[in-house]
Amino acid sequence: MLIPKKVKHRKWHKGRARNIRHATDKIELAFGAYGLKAMTPSWVSSQQIEAARRVLTRYIKRGGKIWIRIFPDKPITKKGNEVPMGAGKGAVDHYVAVVKPGTVLFEMDGISEASAKEALESAAYKLASVCKFIRNA
Numbered sequence: 001m002l003i004p005k006k007v008k009h010r011k012w013h014k015g016r017a018r019n020i021r022h023a024t025d026k027i028e029l030a031f032g033a034y035g036l037k038a039m040t041p042s043w044v045s046s047q048q049i050e051a052a053r054r055v056l057t058r059y060i061k062r063g064g065k066i067w068i069r070i071f072p073d074k075p076i077t078k079k080g081n082e083v084p085m086g087a088g089k090g091a092v093d094h095y096v097a098v099v100k101p102g103t104v105l106f107e108m109d110g111i112s113e114a115s116a117k118e119a120l121e122s123a124a125y126k127l128a129s130v131c132k133f134i135r136n137a
Helices: 046-060 113-124
Strands: 034-038 042-045 065-068 074-078 091-099 104-109 131-135
Touching (some): 034 113, 042 046, 046 065, 046 091, 046 113, 104 113
Antiparallel strands (some): 034 104, 034 131, 042 091, 065 104, 074 091
């Protein structure tokens, strides 16, 4: 799973509802011919990214290439069960990537369009965001 090697701050503030705006970067295909674009804002965890990557590698069968355009760098903390109120913030539990609508999540190349569409739509089931298949114009 993807986690940062080193972070500037171990625990982050949660942040406000800023990710409802549309993305301004990573909005077009840069590497592959086919891609998966997020339509809704969400936090995509490193476990979800890994699950989607496994689905994509199963479909390409050593024939194509996959690019992951997002990286989980936001730490999410969690307190233990039955811990009383107070006593500070919990320990870092996992990492997420903040995804805005319009962000390209995955790209593929080297396989047919039909199999790429099937693979990317299967991978979209693993993610927390509603996604759509896009192709290079």
